[in-house]
Amino acid sequence: MRTKRTFRLEMKHHRRLDKEPLRSVYASMTSQKEPKKLKVLVTGGAGFIGSHLVGGLIKEECEVSVLDDFSTGKLENIEHGLSQPKLRLVEGDVREPQKVKKAIGDSEAVFHLAAITSVPYSVAHPDVTRDVNVKGTLNLLEASLNSGVEHFVFISSCAVYGEAEHLPISEEEPTRPLSPYAESKLEAERKCREFYAKHGLRTTILRPFNVYGPGMRNDQYGGVIAKFIERLQSGKPPIIYGDGTQTRDFIHVQDIVTAMMMVMGDEKAAGQTFNVATGIPTTINQLAQLLTQLLDDEKIKPQYRAARQGDLKHSYARIVKARNSLGFEPKIALKQGLLNLIT
Numbered sequence: 129m130r131t132k133r134t135f136r137l138e139m140k141h142h143r144r145l146d147k148e149p150l151r152s153v154y155a156s157m158t159s160q161k162e163p164k165k166l167k168v169l170v171t172g173g174a175g176f177i178g179s180h181l182v183g184g185l186i187k188e189e190c191e192v193s194v195l196d197d198f199s200t201g202k203l204e205n206i207e208h209g210l211s212q213p214k215l216r217l218v219e220g221d222v223r224e225p226q227k228v229k230k231a232i233g234d235s236e237a238v239f240h241l242a243a244i245t246s247v248p249y250s251v252a253h254p255d256v257t258r259d260v261n262v263k264g265t266l267n268l269l270e271a272s273l274n275s276g277v278e279h280f281v282f283i284s285s286c287a288v289y290g291e292a293e294h295l296p297i298s299e300e301e302p303t304r305p306l307s308p309y310a311e312s313k314l315e316a317e318r319k320c321r322e323f324y325a326k327h328g329l330r331t332t333i334l335r336p337f338n339v340y341g342p343g344m345r346n347d348q349y350g351g352v353i354a355k356f357i358e359r360l361q362s363g364k365p366p367i368i369y370g371d372g373t374q375t376r377d378f379i380h381v382q383d384i385v386t387a388m389m390m391v392m393g394d395e396k397a398a399g400q401t402f403n404v405a406t407g408i409p410t411t412i413n414q415l416a417q418l419l420t421q422l423l424d425d426e427k428i429k430p431q432y433r434a435a436r437q438g439d440l441k442h443s444y445a446r447i448v449k450a451r452n453s454l455g456f457e458p459k460i461a462l463k464q465g466l467l468n469l470i471t
């Protein structure tokens with residue numbers, strides 16, 4: 129029997145799929161025509177990746193709202209934009225439905241990045257992680273469905289793959305999450321697919337690999353690039369856990385921003401999942417060598433420590449799907465991206 133609610137959702141479903149899709153922000157960036165001034169919500173907009181996206185959207189004349197609780201994000205990341213009428217800040221938690229509703233307002237598109245992002249933190253606090261990353265996403269999806277949102281882009285993570293059997297890792301690779309963080313991202317992905325399949329909300333899932341660039345975290349939960357740079361700049365050797373032959377796929381934050389903008393409003397992206405990466409494996413030994421060269425400190429040799437439990441051996445992506453469907457091509461080579469960071 130159809131309940132009132134399922135009927136309402138079915139009606140919404142039909143209305144939504146009949147609607148004209150949003151024009152891609154990227155298409156408007158590259159066309160000669162006046163860009164459409166999209167209204168966009170960025171959750172986690174004060175964080176590392178979110179603040180770069182906010183900057184990119186404002187440049188494209190979008191009207192941007194940010195929902196952030198500043199747990200790891202910083203006001204200074206978006207302060208420059210707050211002087212402009214195009215940026216609205218809602219301070220609050222994605223777990224609070226009222227705050228989420230307020231933040232969505234009349235947004236046409238949502239980029240959902242707010243999350244607990246640290247794997248070690250998630251191991252110590254699995255319940256909070258699940259609450260923020262899954263319940264928070266569900267709040268966003270429900271509020272988007274009940275408002276005028278046309279496209280919902282969820283920023284997941286390559287962590288959902290765990291230790292992959294096939295390399296490079298394609299979107300078809302079975303998922304084997306190895307931490308509460310990865311599990312929460314996978315569950316949030318399922319919710320996004322469900323809202324697309326059952327309710328017709330256009331959702332797209334992006335799985336970034338290792339993102340680096342200006343403003344990345346350099347606290348205890350920061351990534352390997354931040355840690356190596358910090359140690360090398362204070363004259364200390366980088367510490368490598370294991371033999372350093374483990375691989376990662378490092379992608380510059382500007383390339384991630386480009387991918388996010390390309391996906392927005394692209395009809396082909398609705399209901400799809402894309403890796404966002406370079407497709408190039410770099411070993412941790414190569415990374416250490418590159419940084420010591422760039423910092424002109426080749427006398428400094430890395431120190432090796434026992435491999436850490438749970439560290440992945442190999443993680444690099446196949447990016448054919450994003451390339452073919454979206455025309456995505458990463459532009460910033462690792463050497464160039466690192467050089468920009470340290471000079």
Ligand SMILES: NC(=O)c1ccc[n+]([C@@H]2O[C@H](COP(=O)([O-])OP(=O)(O)OC[C@H]3O[C@@H](n4cnc5c(N)ncnc54)[C@H](O)[C@@H]3O)[C@@H](O)[C@H]2O)c1
Binds near residue numbers: 177201220223243339
């Ligand atoms: N940095 C990477 O290498 C990487 C790789 C894959 C996926 N991701 C994903 O990209 C997104 C952004 O990551 P980032 O590296 O910019 O991390 P970040 O910690 O800098 O950004 C997360 C933002 O979310 C906010 N936030 C956290 N909990 C919140 C809550 N309950 N309510 C409202 N806001 C909250 C934080 O204050 C912060 O501004 C995350 O979803 C992360 O899982 C990042």
